[in-house]
Amino acid sequence: MKRFTLIGLNMITPVILAGGSGTRLWPVSRKSYPKQFTQLLDDESLFQRTVKRLTGAQFATPTIMTAADFRFVVAEQLENVGVSGAQIVIEPAARNTAPAILAAALMHEATPEAILLVCPSDHIIKDQRGFQN
8 A cells, every 4th residue: 555645745634524413323412412522432522533533743723614503512522632723613504514615625715735634523433543644
C-alpha cells in the first residue's frame, strides 16, 4: 500500500458532521440525544472518539457542523476531550449531508489551498494510527 505525505501542504481541516435525528438506534439514540453523543462502547462518545481521531500535528482545529439543539452538548464534549477553539457551526435547518458540506466548504473559500476532511461523527474506527497515516 502506497503512503502519501503532505509535505509542503497545509494541515488538514477536519469537518465533523454532528447532526442527526437520533432515530436509527432507538431507544439508546433519540431526537434529543442522537447516538454520536452517547457512550456506546466505553466512557467516550462516538463524537469524542471522532474528535480525538482528528487531532494531531497534521490537523487544524476542527469545524463542527451541528444543529442548534446539540450546540451545548458539542461544546461540553469537546471540552471533556481537551479540544478548544473548535468552530461550531449551527445549521439553521436539517438538510442532510450535502448542504452541511457545502456550507463548510464556503466557509473556507478564502483559503482555496485548504484541505478539508469531512467525517461523520458516529463511525467507529479502531485503528486510529492507520486512519491518520
